[in-house]
Amino acid sequence: MFESAIHSLLLRMDPETAHSLAMSGLRRLQQVAPALRRFERQHRVVDSRLAQEIWGRQFLNPIGLAAGFDKDAFAVPALAAMGFGFLEVGTVTPKPQAGNPRPRLFRHRELRSLQNAMGFNNAGMESLRRRLAENWPPPVPIGVNIGKNRHTELSAAAEDYRVLVRHLRAKADYFVVNISSPNTPGLRDLQQSEAVARLLEVCQKEADTPVLVKLSPDMEDQAAADLAHVAVDGGAAGLVLTNTTVDYELVPEALPVGGLSGRVLRRRSLELLNVVASEVFGRCVLISVGGIESATDVYARLRAGAHLVQIYTALIYGGSRIVREINEGLLSLLDQDNVADVPSAVGLDV
Ligand SMILES: Cc1cc2nc3c(=O)[nH]c(=O)nc-3n(C[C@H](O)[C@H](O)[C@H](O)COP(=O)(O)O)c2cc1C
Numbered sequence: 433m434f435e436s437a438i439h440s441l442l443l444r445m446d447p448e449t450a451h452s453l454a455m456s457g458l459r460r461l462q463q464v465a466p467a468l469r470r471f472e473r474q475h476r477v478v479d480s481r482l483a484q485e486i487w488g489r490q491f492l493n494p495i496g497l498a499a500g501f502d503k504d505a506f507a508v509p510a511l512a513a514m515g516f517g518f519l520e521v522g523t524v525t526p527k528p529q530a531g532n533p534r535p536r537l538f539r540h541r542e543l544r545s546l547q548n549a550m551g552f553n554n555a556g557m558e559s560l561r562r563r564l565a566e567n568w569p570p571p572v573p574i575g576v577n578i579g580k581n582r583h584t585e586l587s588a589a590a591e592d593y594r595v596l597v598r599h600l601r602a603k604a605d606y607f608v609v610n611i612s613s614p615n616t617p618g619l620r621d622l623q624q625s626e627a628v629a630r631l632l633e634v635c636q637k638e639a640d641t642p643v644l645v646k647l648s649p650d651m652e653d654q655a656a657a658d659l660a661h662v663a664v665d666g667g668a669a670g671l672v673l674t675n676t677t678v679d680y681e682l683v684p685e686a687l688p689v690g691g692l693s694g695r696v697l698r699r700r701s702l703e704l705l706n707v708v709a710s711e712v713f714g715r716c717v718l719i720s721v722g723g724i725e726s727a728t729d730v731y732a733r734l735r736a737g738a739h740l741v742q743i744y745t746a747l748i749y750g751g752s753r754i755v756r757e758i759n760e761g762l763l764s765l766l767d768q769d770n771v772a773d774v775p776s777a778v779g780l781d782v
Contacts, residue, residue, distance in 0.1 A: 439751035447537040447546070447748075455502070458510035472513035475752065477759035481766060481773040482517070486717055486739060487642050487669065489573045491603050493517035493759050494774050495703045496735065498721050498742035499577035499608065499646070505563040512571040515755035519570075520742065521560065522577030523610050526595050528556035529581055532615065536690065539748075540683050544725065545628045545697070546745045547683070548676065549690030551615040552579050557599045564603040577602040579613065579644065586618050589627075594634045601639035609635060612648035612675035614691040620648055623655075625662045627729075632666040642669030649674035649700045649722060653707045660708045662714075670717035672742070673708055694745030698723025702732065709737030713779055725750065727761025734777045 440456070442450040462468050482493035497511055498519040505521040512519065531553025538547040554560070578600075580592040597607055609631050611622035622631065628645060635643045643664045647656060657705065660671055678689025683696055700723025709718060720738035724730060725746035733741050746754055762774070771777045 435752060437484070443539075443541075443602055443749075446535070447539050448534060451453075451537070455507055458765070459506035462507065462509040462513075468509060468513055471510070472515075475515040475756050477514060477515060477756055477763070479759075479763055481763060482759060483773075484739065484775050486573075487606060491517045491573060493742065493762075494738075494740045495730065495755055495758055496520060496575070496719070496740055496742040497747070498744035499523055499575075499610070500548075501744055501747070503700055505574075508564070508567050508570055508574065512751075514752050515759060516572060518573040518575065518605075518740065520575035520577050521564075521610065522554070522608070523552050523579040524554050524557050524560045524576065524596065525552050525579050525581045525612065526557050526584075526592050527581050528554065528559065538687075538690075540694075540696070541749075543694065543696055544745065544749050545683060545685060545692055545734030546748060547686055547690050547692050549615050551582065552613065555767075557596055561600055561603055563599075567605045568603065573605040574603070575606045575608055575644075576600050578606040578612050579610040579616065580619065582616055586621060590630055590634045593631050594638055597635045597638040597641070597643075599625075601641055604641050606642040606644055606669065607635060607639075608644045608646050608672055610646050610675070614645050614648070614650075614676060614678045616746050623648060623651065623659060625659065628659060628662050629666045632663065636667050644668060644670040644672055644717070644719070646675055647704070647708075649677045649697060649704055650679060651704075653704070656704055659705055660712045666679065668716055668717060670739075671708060671712070672719040672721060673704050674722045691752075693722065694749075695723050695725065698725075698729070702736065703735050705738055706731060706745060709779070713737040724760045725754075727758045727765055730758055730762055731765045731777065734774065735780045739750035739778050 530550035578596040720733040721742035
């Protein structure tokens with residue numbers, strides 16, 4: 433009751449203010465151990481059928497928090513207690529940066545979608561390292577999503593990714609090379625073969641940690657398929673599909689700024705997963721993200737070849753109970769189809 437009252441209040445406020453308030457609430461919660469334990473009891477679904485071992489780590493369920501929600505890893509214990517199977521923090525850049533001027537986050541509420549032009553606002557890699565160290569070891573696997581600083585020339589981008597991996601390698605279960613945000617000018621130009629191969633090489637030289645690449649939904653199918661091969665051949669441990677879209681026609685009243693996420697992205701995200709899975713399924717881990725808001729959505733992504741999924745926008749509209757609802761719903765769907773567990777569901781339709 434209390435939680436849903438707070439949630440509807442937050443949805444009536446300016447989106448970025450609401451986000452800051454929610455983050456403060458989560459930070460306060462994790463400072464009070466009994467409250468955190470109670471929150472976890474209310475939210476976490478414990479069932480071995482949801483679990484998978486990936487890269488030698490236990491993922492207790494396949495639902496992760498997408499990058500950008502907790503860019504600076506301020507709320508890892510509370511978000512883990514919310515029931516997520518894993519968390520992706522970042523995007524982090526080497527130096528702190530303020531991001532784009534506000535307003536830069538907008539709701540399209542009737543479409544259950546968001547539009548953001550944040551521009552990698554974050555406290556930088558040293559702050560992130562300290563935050564992660566404070567709560568080490570983390571209760572769930574942690575991915576660190578890395579990006580270049582806005583003012584780093586594209587020709588020097590690899591150096592930013594290299595220092596990020598070097599600085600954070602002891603505090604990440606996996607890295608995601610983010611070359612698909614629409615809010616850092618030129619970043620998406622790195623989505624071509626030589627650049628991807630080079631970035632992977634540079635990152636892998638610095639650490640044994642699995643390195644993944646996050647792709648945009650706005651590439652042609654063939655370009656995404658080709659890039660997926662380049663990434664896997666270059667040693668990528670996985671692909672994250674997808675970032676936000678700049679297809680502004682999806683939202684009639686959208687201003688042409690930033691990227692769209694949520695329900696309007698759902699179809700393209702699933703489509704691109706199908707394209708990429710048919711090319712590289714079995715050769716790397718696929719993480720599907722974009723417009724996922726229900727257990728049915730998650731089940732469809734698993735069957736299409738995703739090992740893991742992530743949500744962001746659905747958490748904003750659905751509130752903290754959504755993780756539990758999805759995990760419980762997923763168990764019912766497995767039962768209904770006589771599928772033993774999540775690993776057995778992955779890739780059935782490929
Ligand atoms: C406000 C906001 C900030 C985001 N920041 C990042 C980011 O820093 N790095 C990143 O890789 N993706 C970022 N994303 C994209 C999400 O991680 C995700 O790929 C996208 O929102 C699609 O998932 P969804 O439909 O469940 O929201 C952001 C999304 C939103 C809405």
